Amino acid sequence: MTAWQDHLGFGLGLGALVAATVLLARAAGLSLGLAPLTALLRAVVQLGVVALLLRGILSAPWTVVAFLALMLATASWTARGRLRGLWGGRRAAVLGVVCGAVVALGAVLALRLVEPEVRYVVAVAGIVIGNAMSAATLTGRTFLRSATQRSGEVEAWLSLGATPTRAHRDIGREATREMLLPTLDQTRSTGLVTLPGAFVGALFGGASPAEAAQFQLVVLAAIALAMTVTGVVVARLVGRSPYVAA
Incomplete structure (x- = not known):
């Protein structure tokens, strides 16, 4: 399995978890909307930035x-x-x-x-x-x-x-x-x-x-x-x- 297939599989699996959370929250009437999805998307961006920053911090x-x-x-x-x-x-x-x-x-x-x-x-x-x-x-x-x-x-x-x-x-x-x-x-x-x-x-x-x-x-x-x-x-x-x- 190639690297991009690994990444694709990881992304699909993560998306499935988030979708399950959104659907369950909606079925339970928790009024969260797409908050679980937007929170994870924000985490993805922030963790990517942090990963880049940490490289610089650990070297300086x-x-x-x-x-x-x-x-x-x-x-x-x-x-x-x-x-x-x-x-x-x-x-x-x-x-x-x-x-x-x-x-x-x-x-x-x-x-x-x-x-x-x-x-x-x-x-x-x-x-x-x-x-x-x-x-x-x-x-x-x-x-x-x-x-x-x-x-x-x-x-x-x-x-x-x-x-x-x-x-x-x-x-x-x-x-x-x-x-x-x-x-x-x-x-x-x-x-x-x-x-x-x-x-x-x-x-x-x-x-x-x-x-x-x-x-x-x-x-x-x-x-x-x-x-x-x-x-x-x-x-x-x-x-x-x-x-x-x-």
């Missing part, structure tokens, strides 16, 4: 800073758009993603949990930044939903003279906790239920099972720290106003 390590900044800016912008309906949501999303990613990645490097080589830094940073982005979105949207449902409780606190921060404190804690639970569950089940991408990728890259497991543990710990920091920052910032909706 000083460019890693610019690449990390690009990833951080993209993640912040994406989370910002998801929280535009929440008071202060855009600012909270950006600060949350930046704080979570910087704290977690900084801790990993300061503690020398991975070698300060470009390939390791880029790998850990990409995973951490992506999870910080998800944490900001999930915390903010859960906060908005809970604050709307519990508006009477918030108004009662405010009528008693409580600050908006105090009135929204329990809601913010609940939103952060609910955001973290799936990640903690996945961490608990790692190796038994799931084999995370960092572990599998390290194995494919030639690392021993012990080295791959060590790298995965670093990633899991960094993800938990980044998401916790992000969730706390987002919840605290959006809870400063008596008004929930933007």
Whole structure:
């Protein structure tokens, strides 16, 4: 089988998976439209660009800073758009993603949990930044939903003279906790239920099972720290106003 036939078969198989997702979502009334297809097409373009960029980064390590900044800016912008309906949501999303990613990645490097080589830094940073982005979105949207449902409780606190921060404190804690639970569950089940991408990728890259497991543990710990920091920052910032909706 020639190379182009391999590529064609891969493309058709990938298209079948996306088509199944679109059709199932439509049958279930999820109102997603062609979002699964457009999301994958965007991923194809972006991964192609990233593959080209990584070649340059791996050959010129000083460019890693610019690449990390690009990833951080993209993640912040994406989370910002998801929280535009929440008071202060855009600012909270950006600060949350930046704080979570910087704290977690900084801790990993300061503690020398991975070698300060470009390939390791880029790998850990990409995973951490992506999870910080998800944490900001999930915390903010859960906060908005809970604050709307519990508006009477918030108004009662405010009528008693409580600050908006105090009135929204329990809601913010609940939103952060609910955001973290799936990640903690996945961490608990790692190796038994799931084999995370960092572990599998390290194995494919030639690392021993012990080295791959060590790298995965670093990633899991960094993800938990980044998401916790992000969730706390987002919840605290959006809870400063008596008004929930933007």
